[in-house]
Amino acid sequence: MDHLTPEQRAQLEEKMRREWDERARRNARFYVNTGRQDWTDEEFFASGERTVAEEILTDMINICQGKDPQRMKVLEIGCGAGRVTRALARLFGYVYAVDVSGEMVRQARAALAGFPNVRIEQNNGWDLTVLGDIKVDFAFSSIVFQHIPSKAIIESYLREVNRVLRRGRLFKFQVQGYPAIERAPDDTWLGVAFSDEEIVELAERCGFEPRYRHGAGTQYFWIWFFKWNYRQLARYFWRRASQYLFMRSET
């Protein structure tokens, strides 16, 4: 994983915010979904309904785990102009959404003005402190991490999702999995790529079981991280303690 000094992180934070604000002001809906330059409201939000139909409605067993969706609180990272957020707000009881771009957040809030069950905040681009001490039953992120220029920032999000997600619950997200992309290290359009091995290591470091992965090696590398339950947590500490005791007995 790359390591960022506080100064490097601040620079990237500022660059992500500035460049996504510029994209949002130029044509937010195009940069959210490059399928079209001139989306009508109807088509744009219908495309968000399709994302939810494909990635969420087909997967309700993992996502809801028997809970009524209307009683669930969910989190979306990188909500853009509210394309998917609107469909999430129809399905789930409450939606928290964050985005690094203030202009995207402004547009998403306008798109969701009639929805009392949504809270949309501009965040710093790497953590969820803006939402405070919330708890959610499901977290989701689609076509966002593929734009993030640093693995350390994505790891920071995973630790943050682990903090706010209830035990045993799912964070379903997509990353760039195609490794051979030529990009500048601080490119905020072409983000960093992950191998399957890196994703498995990340899960262990951040307290998740990487139960399913689909599309490794492609742009649409989808990942199902379940937050460790107490048994998995205990097993992890037992393993770390045994390794420590073994090392001490060797010296």
Ligand SMILES: C[S@@+](CC[C@H](N)C(=O)[O-])C[C@H]1O[C@@H](n2cnc3c(N)ncnc32)[C@H](O)[C@@H]1O
């Ligand atoms: C291609 S758009 C996708 C928006 C939304 N997920 C959708 O599918 O409609 C990517 C979004 O991610 C946001 N984004 C990029 N980097 C981010 C970061 N580090 N933290 C939060 N949001 C970020 C951008 O501002 C933009 O709104």
